[in-house]
Amino acid sequence: MHVLEPFIHFTLDWYWVPLVVLYTGVISAILIENRNPTKTIAWILVIVFLPVLGLVFYYFFGQKFVKVQKIKKINKQQALRLKHQWELLEPDMELFIRDIYDRIGDLSRVFRLMKNERLSSPTLDNDVRLLINGEEKFTSLKADLAQARHSIHMEYYIFELDRIGLEVLNILEQKAAEGVAVRLIVDSFGSPELVKYMRRTKESRILFQAFLPVTFTSLANSNYRNHRKIAVIDACIGYVGGINISDRYSNDPSLGNKVYWRDTSVRVEGLAVNMLQISFWNSWNQTEGEPFVLEEGYLRIIRDRGRAEGEASVGFVSCDPASRGPFNLEALLMAIGEANTKIQLCTPYYIPGEELERALIIAAASGVEVELMIPERSDSNLVHFASFSYLKPLLERGVKVYLYKKGFLHAKTVNVDDKLAFVGTVNLDIRSFYINYEIAAVVSDKQMCRQISDQFELDKLDSHHFTLKEWQKRPRWKRGLDSVFRLLAPLL
Known part of the structure; x- marks a missing residue:
């Protein structure tokens, strides 16, 4: 004990030195990143007023996404692959925007923004259907999935193994067994049980990928999540909105949910689904899934405007941590x-x-x-x-x-x-x-x-x-x- 006393006294007297060095280093790193000043000040306040805990919180949720540069590179590669087709469609897109302007005036500038940033081509003649709450969405989605003949692409933040989740999963397994290309992406943080289940289910024919897997070495990146909820069926029908695959999103009395869940999705049929397909393709290429080519069957010809019977102009705005802007x-x-x-x-x-x-x-x-x-x-x-x-x-x-x-x-x-x-x-x-x-x-x-x-x-x-x-x-x-x-x- 006497041998350790000098060391203990030294530690008690000088413990603050490495803490000051650590705090100074972390705060300097935050300042050097040139973030939004409000966010910078917020993180400094957290670190200063929550000793030790603030540093832990910053480690898990405050650091810039270490994969941002990689994703920026992927985004750039994807854009280059589509550049030639995009340029060929330029005259058509201009005509579409003029048509939209005649209908809604200067609000059409939103579609021009999407076009100029190459987020989405403006499209006409789409059929859109508003789906109120999970009761409407799940009925419609399951019916469309059951009719799939070529491909099913789904990307969801939450996909639970409850009654609705298992019903959807069973349809996907059945369609995959029939030869339909079924690709499913779920966020690993939002759908941990499904990720575990699919990893154990070796006989599944679903092409499955967990987005941004959360491991001990990647905990610092767990703050960045794939919050999207989309489905693309046979390159003709698309779904997007706030409703995940889970019982809690349905107010079906048989499910016994105690909280009424008010939500909205939209079903789109027409050329706009191409843009949703491309969005899924971009996400898939950020996983370890085997790449697929956007060939015939996965896309519809944009000049073929006679198939859909709707009157809606539709585009899609997407963003991620590596986007050039919000x-x-x-x-x-x-x-x-x-x-x-x-x-x-x-x-x-x-x-x-x-x-x-x-x-x-x-x-x-x-x-x-x-x-x-x-x-x-x-x-x-x-x-x-x-x-x-x-x-x-x-x-x-x-x-x-x-x-x-x-x-x-x-x-x-x-x-x-x-x-x-x-x-x-x-x-x-x-x-x-x-x-x-x-x-x-x-x-x-x-x-x-x-x-x-x-x-x-x-x-x-x-x-x-x-x-x-x-x-x-x-x-x-x-x-x-x-x-x-x-x-x-x-x-x-």
Whole structure:
């Protein structure tokens, strides 16, 4: 014991030196990364005021994605493969955009943005169908899957092995046994049980890949997730929206769910499905799955405009951690800036960042009716209090806020002037705009926009109109938590 005493005394006297060096190194690294100043300050506050725990939190959730450069390289390679075909379609795309402009005016600039950034070709004559809640989506999806003859491509954040999950999985196995090419991507963080199950099931004919596998050595990258929910069937039918493959997304009484789940997806049939197919192809090529060629059968000829009977113009906006910009945010900002009469937004998580907050305030101040609907109770207290901190500026400037009470509002929709709609996986938060893999369908279709508007009005009947006076009457401790958690908003 006497031999160790000098060492113990030295440790107790000088333990702070390596901690200072460690803290200085981490904070210097954060500053050198030249992040958004708000996010930089947020991380420094976490590290300083949560000793040791803050460093652990930063290690798992704060470091820049180490695979970003690799994904940027893959994205560039994919773009080069498609460059020639894209250039051949340039005249057709210009004609499509002119047609869209004649219908919706300057809101068509959103489609031009998608074209110029090579996110999606604008397409016409698509048939679109709005699907409210899991009851509608799962019925439609299972029927379409059962009719597949060539290929099924699915990419989901959550795919659970419950009743609905097993029903879908059984259909996929059956179609794969019939010779249909079935490829399934799930996020390894969102669907851990399915990942384990598929790894054990050696006889499965489904071509399966876990996206961004989470291992001990990759824990620092677990903050970046594939949040997309898409399906492409026979290159003709596509699904996108907020509904994952899980019992909880259905309000079927036989499932016995205690919480009413309010969600939205869209079914698309037509040339726009090509863009959804390309999005899946990009994701598949970021896994270890055997590459496949976008040949006949996987794509439809864009000049063949006579097959679909719809009137919808459709494009898809996607982004990932390696994107050149927050494209979903940019497309939304452009649409908000062109609004003339109304904007209706539904989101389960509202942590907008300065750009979106300012755009909504400006729209409301200019006379546009801006309505935002969020859940009365979130599934995350952290997000709940942070979201409420962002409501006061909106309420002060005339934005109407509704708190959905019937259950959990998980829909991610935007309706602008009943002329342009966004339906996808994108929450109105910093994570969706900058961190996750996300996708949204951008649809110009009078009937569907009207349906979204009508559904918004129905949901208002199950909501509470939250006013500025009510916000101000909230207990001081709640408003205090709002302010505290707002500091962490850039990290959520």
